[in-house]
Amino acid sequence: MRVNNNNNNIHNPFVGNVTTALLPFNVLVQSLMQWPKVLESNSSVFIMKIHPLIHPLHDLIRNISNMLGVDESAATYMFFLMVMNFPMAVLLRMTRFGKWRAFLGMWMGLFYTFYTFGVETLHSIVVPLIVYIWLYVTVGMSDRVVQYLRQQRRTRMVVPMVAFVFSFGYLLVCHYHRMLTDYLGWKLDFTGLQMLITLKCVAVAWNLHDGILLNNPEKSSQVMSHHHPFHRIHRLERMPSLLEYFGFLFFCIPVLSGPIYEMSDYLNFIYGQDLNHNNNKDNNDDDTSDDLKNTNRERNNPPIPYLLISKKILLAIFNMFLVLKTAPYFGRETFESIIYEREGHKELMNHSTKILNPNSLLYKFLFSFACMTSIKFKYIVGWCWSEAALLIAGFGYQRDYKNGEFSFEGAEAVKFLDHFLASNLRDVTTTWNVSVSKWLRNYVYTRVGERPGTLATVVTFIVSAIWHGVYAGYAIVWIHYALAMSLIGRLAHKKMRPYFLNDPEHVFSEKNSRVMSCIYKVLSFIATACFTSYLLPPFLLLSWEHSIQFFRSMYWCGHLAFVPIYLILNYLPSTRGREKHHLSSDQMDINIQKKKKVQ
Template structure:
C-alpha cells in the first residue's frame, strides 16, 4: 500500500479531487524543502546525483507504489546509455529515438486499452519526460563526435564530448526537480549545474581582472567524474586559470513561482471546475445559441489550462530555488531565471499569432521538437519544408499517445501553422508601414481574438480525445475553424492576394528607404559607406516612383 494512502483518500473526499492528483501536488510542494536540502550538500557532484536518484526512488516506490514502473524507467535509461556508449555515428540517436518512442508507445497503448483514467497516475507521464531527455542525450553524444564546423550554435553548446559516468547519467535522468512532470532539460545544463560551471561567469561588476570568463566547455574539460568542484577549480588555478564562482540567490524568484501557482490553484477551485469541456457533450449545450456555444468553448479551454499552469509553475519554482533555473545575467547584471521555463502565461494568453503560442506553451517540449525533430529533418543549406512541419506535429501527437483527439489537434495545427506563414508574410507587413501603421492595434486585436479562438476550438480534441465526441462538438460549431483555414488556403492558392502584393511592393520600398536613411545618418564607416547607402536609397526611390506610375 502506498505511503499516506489513508491521508490522501480522506483529503480527496474533502477537496473532491483525485488522490493521485493530490499526491503529485504534494511531491511538487515537497521539492521546495528538498531543494534547500540539496543546496546544503557538500560541493561534490556525486552526492547530488545520489540525492536525486534516492528522492525519485522514494516517490515511485513509496508514494505511488510503482515498483514495476520505476524499474521500467531505469531499464530504459540503461539501454540508452549502452547504445550511446557502444554505437558510433548517426545510427545511435536514431536507434535511441526508435527504442524510446516504441517503449513509450507500449505504455500509451496499455493505458488506452485498459481505459485507465487520467485521474490515475501511471508511468506514461514521467516516461514522456524521459523520452525527451534520452533522445536529446543521444543526439548530444553524437554531436560531440562531429566536427564543430558542421554544428549549429545550439548543437555546439549542448554537445557532449566527455561521456558521463553511470552515476552522473542517472542523476540527470532522475533529477529530483523534474523527473515526475518535467521540466526536461539538456544534459550539458545539468552537468554545468552540478559542477558549478553554470555559475563560473559572474556579472562583469563582480569579476576581478584575474578572473576570466570561462565557457562551460573549458570548465568541463578541467574536471573529471567524481571530482569535487573545489578540486576541479584548484586544478584550473594551477594551470593559470582562476574561476570565480558566484551563485545568485534564487529564493525570491522561486517563491514568486510558488505564489503564482497558488493563485491558479485558487482559480481552479473557485471557478475552473464549473466550466468543464465535457459539458459540451450534453443536450443543454446543444440547445444554446451558436455564439454561446462558441464562447463557452473559449472559456472551457481557458479553465482547462489551469492545471498545466499549476504543475509547471511549481516545478519551475523548485528548479529556480535550487539554482538550475539560472540562465546568466542581463545587460544590467541582473540574474535571469528562465533556463527551464515551461510556460509564459502572460505571453500565451496575449498571443496574437501562432509563433507566439508555440514559443510560450510547453516550451521545453517545443525546444525538443524543434532541435531534435524539426531541424534534424532539414538538409544542410536547405529551408524547412512542409514535410518538416508535418513530421514535427506528427511526432508530437505520437509522443502524446494514440487517442484520435491528439492527431486531430496536431494535424489541424500543422495546417494552421503552414497557413500562418502566408498570412504573416503577405498580410502583416501592410500594418508595419507608415500608411497603415494606425491600424496596427486593430490588426493585433483581431489576430489575438482569431488565434485564441482557433486554438481553443482545436483544443476540444485534445481534451475530449475521442473521434466521435470531438467531431460532434466541432459540428455543433459548424467546423468554423477548419472552414476558416480552408477559405484562406483557397484565397492564397487562387492568387487573390495579388492586389495586396502590389500594395506591398510600394510599401516595402518606402520602408527600405526609411531604413537606409537611418543607416545613412548613423553610419560610422565614413564617407564611403554613406555614399553607398545614399546611392542605394536613390535607386529605391527611383524604383518606387516607377511602381507608383
C-alpha cells in the first residue's frame, strides 16, 4: 500500500530551470502519459450512466477511508484485496472450466483496476495489446515466419527481446513520469499495475520462444540438451487467444498486488488440465469450447489447503499489527533524521537513545536494520491476502519438476520465516517477493549465456533495478548487492562453511555437529544482517543525495571493508578441495573395482 509521503526537503532535480536540457524530453513524457485523459473526457456520458450502479460502493469505500485515515485510493486497494477477493475466489472455483472462468476473472480484474486507477489503466491494456500483435505476427500468423525464426539463435531471440525492450521501455517512461509528478512520494497509481503487467507480457514472449525452439524437428535434440527444465515445462506451443492472454494479465485476485504467475498455471486453472494438453489443441475457439463441454465432468479442482489458508490469513493479520506498531517509528523521515543527525528523532526513540548514542555507528546499523525490516510488513499484508484467496480458488497447484510432488507454489509470494531468518545474501532475495525472484531467475538469469555466472547476476540485478524504478537508490542497491553476492557471498559460502560443517551442503545434516551448525547459522545471520543493513537503505531513501548521505553517515565502512574481506576470503585456505580430492579418489577406486568385477 502506497501512502502519500512527499519529501519537501529536497528539490526535484528533474524539473525546473536546473534541467533545461531535459525540458523537451519531460514535455514528451508528460504528453505520452496524458493520452488516456482524452478518453476520460469523451467518456463522461458513459460514466454518468453507470454512476448510480457504483455509487453505493463509492460511499462504502469513502467511509472506510475516513475510518482508517487513509486516502480513497488506498482504501479502494484494501477493499478489493481484503473483502472482494474472497467471494470472487469462491465464485471462480464454482464456475465451470473454460471460457467462463477466463471471462469472469478478466472482467472483474478490469473492474478492480479501472475503479482503482481510472482511465490510466489503459496504459496497461494498450502496451500488452501491442506486444500481442507483435507475437501474433511473428509466431502465430505464418508458418514461414516461424521456420525463418527457427534457423538461428539470433533470429529466434528477436521475438522475446523486442517484447522485453518495448515493455520495459514503456515502463521506464511511466517510472520517469511518476518521478516528475510525485518525486520521492509513494502515492498509489497505475505504475504498480504496469510493473506486474510488464513481467507477464515478457514471460508470454519467452514461453512462445521456448515452444518454438522445442518444436523444431531438425534441431530438437540439440536444443533440448541446453534447455532449462523450467523453460521446457512452461513453454507455449501455440499462440494464446486474446481472451486467454488478457485473462492471464488481468486475473482479478492478484491483479493489484501480485504474486505474478505463469501462463501454464493460469491455463491449468482455467481449463482444469495440463498445459501439454492445451498446447496440442487447435487454436480454434469453437473446437476448444466443444472439447471442454465433452470432458468437463472429468475435471476437478485441486484440494483446498485449509491449514495453509489459515496460516496466510493469520500472517496477514499479524503483519497488519506490526505495520500499525512500527510505522510511526521506522519511517523514511525518521531515517533521514538519523543520517542527517537532525533533532527530532530522539523524541520517538527515547528508550533506545538512553542506551546508545544516536550518532554512533552501531545505533545507525541497528536503526537501518529496523527500518528495512519494518517497511516489509505492509507488502506481506497484501501478498498474504492474495495468496489466501488464490488458494481458495484453487490457483497455482503445480508439480515440482525436481521431485514430481504437487504443491501450491504457483501462488506463493513470500517465505516469511525463511526471509527474516536468512543466513546468506542469496536467500534474502529468493525468499522475498518469491514470484518476481523466480521471474528474474527464469527469464533473465538463465537466459544470459549457457552457464550463468557473475555477468548473469549483475545483469539480473540491473533488470531488477530498472523494473523497480529510475531512482538512483534502486541502481545503487542492486549493483552493490550483485557485487557483494557474487564476489563475497559465494566466496564465503565456499571457504567458510567447511570450517564449521562436515557436510557443507546441508547445515543440519546428521554428519554435522549440532552446536557447530547453530553457531554457523547465528554467525551467518549476523553477517547477512550487517550486509543488508548497509546495502539496502538506498532502496528506501530513493534519491542520490540521501543515499550518499547514508553512506557518509556510516563512514563508508562497508565500502572500506569490501576489499579486505574479499582478499581474506580469497586467500583463506580451503578444506573443500581436499575433501573433493579424497572423494574423487575413493570414487576412482570404486570404479576400478567395478571394472575388475566386470572383467
